[in-house]
Each structure stands twice: as C-alpha cells, then as structure tokens.
Amino acid sequence: xxxxxxxxTTRARHKSLMQKAKGFRHGRKNVYKQAKQxxxxxESHAFKGRKIKKRHFRSIWIIRLxxxxxxxxxxxxxxxxxxxxxxxxxxxxxxSEMAAKEPAKFEKLLAKLDLKSPDSKTK
Numbered sequence: 490x491x492x493x494x495x496x497x498t499t500r501a502r503h504k505s506l507m508q509k510a511k512g513f514r515h516g517r518k519n520v521y522k523q524a525k526q527x528x529x530x531x532e533s534h535a536f537k538g539r540k541i542k543k544r545h546f547r548s549i550w551i552i553r554l555x556x557x558x559x560x561x562x563x564x565x566x567x568x569x570x571x572x573x574x575x576x577x578x579x580x581x582x583x584x585s586e587m588a589a590k591e592p593a594k595f596e597k598l599l600a601k602l603d604l605k606s607p608d609s610k611t612k
Contacts, residue, residue, distance in 0.1 A: 506524060509528045510527055513527050550581040550585040561596075571604055577602070
C-alpha cells in the first residue's frame, strides 16, 4: 500500500485559517497555534453576537414605541395589551417604524384600538 503524504491538505487547512486571522494583532496573525485559538474565539463571539443583536434591536423598538406613546400619555404595556386583545397582527419593528416615520398612521391605529389616557376620565 502506498504511503499517504499529507502536506497539501495540511497546508491548505493552515492557509485558510491564516486567511481568517488576517488583521489580528501580534502573533495571532502569523503563528498558526495562536491564530487557531484567536479564530475559534472570534467565531464563538460572532455566533453569540448574532443572537445578542436580535435582542438589542427588539429593545430599541420597544424604547422607540414607548417614547412615541408617552406623547399620547400612554404606556407601552397598554398598547401591547390592546393589540393582543384586538388580535392585531403587527410586530414591534413595524410599530416603531410607523411611530417614527408615519405619525398620522400611528395615531389612527391608536384611535382604532380605542386607547384612552388614564388622565382623561369621563365624568
């Protein structure tokens, strides 16, 4: 049986990993062992970051919505309760964009949901 020489595959594997480590500082960019550790750590952070990004954007949308609702003397929780009660299929991203870019449409939605501020009590 012929002997298997692994130089080509090893070099290709090292080369692709070193390509990913480009731009890193010090030995992490040109020492294979350090580069491998750095790339693995960077990839794990990138994976976590993609999850955190989604959470972060959702919190931004909620903050924007709450700010827009405070102008109408309402709270975010009151809006979400009314939307769930009315079974309106609209997400937080769309709501926050509507509040920022189309305030007239947003006010029309609030009127449709019949949201009243707690200060305006009928006598």
